Amino acid sequence: AQKVTQAQTEISVVEKEDVTLDCVYETRDTTYYLFWYKQPPSGELVFLIRRNSFDEQNEISGRYSWNFQKSTSSFNFTITASQVVDSAVYFCALSGRYFGNEKLTFGTGTRLTIIP
């Protein structure tokens, strides 16, 4: 069975600070896919990134970066120089090899509050 753990329920940081959201996953699949989604107060789910299990390169997109470590089954998300607009609930999710044709298993989410 697949499982995603986001141990941080809520995080608050002052604007411009860096913040890292942790994600630990469990799966028996050798091929799998990891995702991060943002859910702002308006409620919609916004796709941020997909990472394949066979690609351990870290990725950076503007102020966002992701650190994928297979050895520790972790896929952490860092926001650099946080802004108030980053306030949202962030979900880490996992899909098996048939991504696109199978469900996402979500973590419980981390509520991030950026204090101006």
Next chain:
Amino acid sequence: SAVISQKPSRDICQRGTSLTIQCQVDSQVTMMFWYRQQPGQSLTLIATANQGSEATYESGFVIDKFPISRPNLTFSTLTVSNMSPEDSSIYLCSVWTGPGYTFGSGTRLTVV
């Protein structure tokens, strides 16, 4: 990526009644997924809907309570039947269009 139109966006319903939620996708997709997000909780898959076949339900969800229609490759409905206050949640549909799954804007359901 695809655009999903989901409606209604919210509703307040009396217990014992039913509500049908619609999702329209602007492109053809093989599978559509229906999720439930209970207040302050994560997303849980209700069922997967393939066009031309019966939906596949996750453990804890049954067709009598959550019947799903998938008449074509761009449209699906989820009905929440015989509602109780415990059904108060956000219901979301989702499709894969690469590079990630796209979600509808959600239906915020309150049962009173």
